[in-house]
Amino acid sequence: MPIVGFQFDKLSAHRTGTIKGKIDIAHNVNIKDVKPDQINLDKKQDVLKFEFEFKVDYKPGLGNILLEGHLLYLDTPEKIKEIQTSWKKNKRLPDNITTNVINMVLTKSNVKSLILSQDVNLPPQIQLPKAMPKTNTENYIG
Template sequence: MPIVGFNFDKTTAEKKANVKKGMQASHSILIKSVLPEKINLGKEQTSSGLKFTFEYNVKYEPKIGEVNVTGHILFLEEEKRIKEILTNWTKNKKIESELTTQIINTAIVKSTIKALSLSQDLNLPPHLPIPVVSPHIDKAREYIG
């Protein structure tokens, strides 16, 4: 079933020191909780779903700064399937790989963009490679006649 909602709950960014040569940026994402959620689909219509809470962090080392983003994803699913997912999460803190991939990829795409914007506001470098254009100098071609 589909993802039907995405929201940021909290964003923080802090620059602790000036950027130094040799600085490293690393990022991580973690699903913090999985809870049942009633999802409104219209005026009087609700359906069963799940609320996945996540945390996305970017750390600039050595102790230069950090960006933290927390949010949640609403996922629509059948009641039986919801119970299976919740039981597995409660017992093992695990989610099946297909569902994990879908949830994590959605969170990463949205959170990376948000973290990039926040880091730019603080003059921290991007935490992932950004495409750049460099001039292309053509060598004089030899005449072939």
């Protein structure tokens, strides 16, 4: 079933040092909690609220970006109860749910953190495409 809502609750970009030499950039996505919630589409429906944290650390001591938020996941009442029980019991989620949630968080958070990194003059945390000069392939025989 689909993810029906996504929202950032906290955005933080902090630069603490000047950029010199080699920079290590580490990413971390963490699902902090899974809670029951309700939305009102045409009628009230039960959903799961996945609270997440996305963090980018620039080392050594150059700065960090922290994004916190939540997304809403809609499914059948039985599936919602099953996911919630699994989370309460051992803080684990089914693989397909984890994949969908993490991919959505990564997609939205990478774009947002790219903008924030530019605002505080930190390097981008993902490799951006670059234009390259055309190589001479006229003599290629293949």
